[in-house]
Amino acid sequence: MSPIIQVSDLRKHFKLARHYRGFLGSLRNLFTRQYRLVRAVDGISFNIEPGELVGYIGPNGAGKSTTIKMLAGLLVPTSGDLFINNHIPWRDRKSYVANIGAVFGQRTTLWWDLPVIESLDLLQYIYRVPAERFQRNLDEFRQLLDLDTFIDTPVRSLSLGQRMRADLCAAMMHDPVLLFLDEPTIGLDVVAKERIRQFIMHINHEHGTTILLTTHDLSDVEKLCERVMIIDHGKLLYDGALEILRERFGGKRKLVVDFAQEYETVEVEGAEVVARDGLRVTYEFERGTMTASNLIGRLSTLFRIHDLEVREPDIEATVRRIYEERLLEK
Numbered sequence: 001m002s003p004i005i006q007v008s009d010l011r012k013h014f015k016l017a018r019h020y021r022g023f024l025g026s027l028r029n030l031f032t033r034q035y036r037l038v039r040a041v042d043g044i045s046f047n048i049e050p051g052e053l054v055g056y057i058g059p060n061g062a063g064k065s066t067t068i069k070m071l072a073g074l075l076v077p078t079s080g081d082l083f084i085n086n087h088i089p090w091r092d093r094k095s096y097v098a099n100i101g102a103v104f105g106q107r108t109t110l111w112w113d114l115p116v117i118e119s120l121d122l123l124q125y126i127y128r129v130p131a132e133r134f135q136r137n138l139d140e141f142r143q144l145l146d147l148d149t150f151i152d153t154p155v156r157s158l159s160l161g162q163r164m165r166a167d168l169c170a171a172m173m174h175d176p177v178l179l180f181l182d183e184p185t186i187g188l189d190v191v192a193k194e195r196i197r198q199f200i201m202h203i204n205h206e207h208g209t210t211i212l213l214t215t216h217d218l219s220d221v222e223k224l225c226e227r228v229m230i231i232d233h234g235k236l237l238y239d240g241a242l243e244i245l246r247e248r249f250g251g252k253r254k255l256v257v258d259f260a261q262e263y264e265t266v267e268v269e270g271a272e273v274v275a276r277d278g279l280r281v282t283y284e285f286e287r288g289t290m291t292a293s294n295l296i297g298r299l300s301t302l303f304r305i306h307d308l309e310v311r312e313p314d315i316e317a318t319v320r321r322i323y324e325e326r327l328l329e330k
Contacts, residue, residue, distance in 0.1 A: 105183030
């Protein structure tokens with residue numbers, strides 16, 4: 001089976017006019033124009049297989065949204081090759097968009113003054129969704145996204161969480177094979193985020209929808225994606241398994257131990273005590289020099305243990321360390 005997304009040496013450059021301040025600067029702006037070149041996306045290549053759910057992450061200005069807009073056919077690349085689901089997005093736009101869905105966190109595809117259900121009815125005719133399939137999808141998504149409490153409410157009156165759930169429903173009503181999600185949980189509370197994550201996992205597993213997810217909320221990536229791509233300054237720095245990224249750059253692990261009795265000293269070779277609160281002691285150990293099982297074995301021979309827990313560094317701390325220390329550029 002061939003990849004559903006094939007990207008080769010993709011680039012998008014923008015020319016931005018230099019702006020000079022003050023009176024003389026205003027005259028200069030009026031009579032002369034100087035430009036600087038911004039390489040928003042600078043020669044990235046990757047493939048995505050059908051059914052994958054891939055996280056696409058990077059700091060602000062890294063080139064994530066520009067990439068998504070080219071993949072969705074909204075922007076024309078400066079150069080490079082882009083072939084998605086047997087289409088070149090910006091050339092075959094009408095036939096291409098019939099089989100993709102897109103949700104942009106700060107924009108809605110619904111009609112502002114219409115109730116949600118009427119927007120969905122309009123989408124049925126726009127995408128020519130057969131009535132039986134439309135009703136089946138509507139019944140399924142109403143339940144998964146808990147739409148009934150606001151499905152008759154005009155879009156302008158919805159909260160952000162309600163609108164995002166309605167937008168996700170709208171994006172999937174025509175059963176797209178590919179879904180682009182750009183910051184789908186931005187600004188949402190914990191409950192709304194979890195419902196949207198559950199929906200994303202459902203359509204990926206049950207419908208086989210291929211999903212490319214960009215987000216600044218790395219807990220979305222941690223809970224949803226096995227594969228992650230990291231972009232910075234328009235260049236793809238990493239493309240691989242999330243677990244391998246954690247193993248390479250995750251830093252130290254922690255072992256939290258609840259002892260069965262009080263001990264004067266709880267030191268053990270290969271780990272450092274970083275916190276102690278009564279019978280609970282937290283150890284920190286290097287991933288490459290000590291395994292959790294070996295550390296637990298050493299502790300078990302020295303102390304009576306009531307309970308223990310291995311804690312991995314969270315993905316946000318790992319990615320922040322990669323950016324700050326520029327580890328992928330070394």
